[in-house]
Amino acid sequence: MAKCDVCGRSESMPYQCGHCGGTYCGEHRLPEAHDCPGLDSWGDPDGVFDSGFDDSVTTGGSSQSGGLADRVGLDTGPGGVFGYFRGNMTYVFLALMAITFIAEQVVGQLVGISNPVFYSRSELWRSIFLLHPDNLLYVWTWVTSIFAHDPAGFYHILGNGIVIYFFGRLVEQQLGSKRFTVFFLASGMLAGLGQVLLQLVQGASYGVLGASGAALAILGFLTVLNPDLRVYLYFLIPVPIWAITGFYLLASVFGMLSPGSVGLLGGNVAHTAHLIGLGIGLWYGNKVKSRAHVPSSLQFGGGGPGGPGGPGGPGRRRP
Helix, strand or coil, X not given: CEECCCCCXXXXXXXXXXXXXXXXXXXXXXXXXXXXXXXXXXXXXXXXXXXXXXXXXXXXXXXXCCCHHHHCCCCCCCCCHHHHHXXXXXXXXXXXXXXXXXXXXXXXXXXXXXXXXXXHHCHHHHHHHCECHHHCCCCCHHHHHHHCCCCCCCHHHXXXXXXXXXXXXXXXXXXXXXXXHHHHHHHHHHHHHHHHHHHHHHCCCCCECCCXXXXXXXXXHHHHHCCCCEEEECCCEEEEHHHHHHHHHHHHHHHHHCCCCCHHHCCCECHHHHHHHHHXXXXXXXXHHHHCCCCCCXXXXXXXXXCCCCCCCCCCECC
């Protein structure tokens, strides 16, 4: 629950102003209803606020500035198709993870491999989904590998999905959909590239896939903004988010120092990607902390099988 900054009413689904960072109920969610400081510096005579999704301001679908969406002909205004993505990029990423997981199965079957464990033996499958030292110049895999997960089971995608579902929305509220999109994709790509570059140095050839870098960046970001945010481990045990983030930090460091170990701290987990993603989240959270607004009373249930603190956690797998 969170309290409205104007009237103090408790809200289970509060509105977050993308301009002043405040938390408001439905009655005070509009900028003019909570006397948003952004109104003082807004020069548009019609009083239309930026959507927060792109650099343009739209009125009835027509752009008033030369933002990126305007230049490529995308309408992100309230009446446009892309306007539905505003505030919903967390769910878009989750949907892309599910679609990509299905596509992995389809491609694997098309190349005649019945067992998903062996999909990575297919050159076609690797060239589409896997960020690998041998195909590092296949730049599309920098992105597709974020949404692809271990095709042999649901444990990997479920773990990352739980983290992104429960915590991604909080980060999106703080950053706005546009910056959250960049944050998610950049942390995911940099984590994957860092892991693959380490493999090149080591002479290894595993490849990497999964949204673990982005998931841990989300955890790191929230830990800086509100370290005491309560998370229900396995939906039962309340723990502060800093304890969960600290667990993954220690597990990843130990895993890197013990690459031959098996089980939770070793084996088929890309610990370097975990650390890079977590580091990006901690760095960016510290960068925006001074202008962020996270009510200390917010409590969201994370955890669950494979979720924060669960065995295996949001593991970024190596086929």
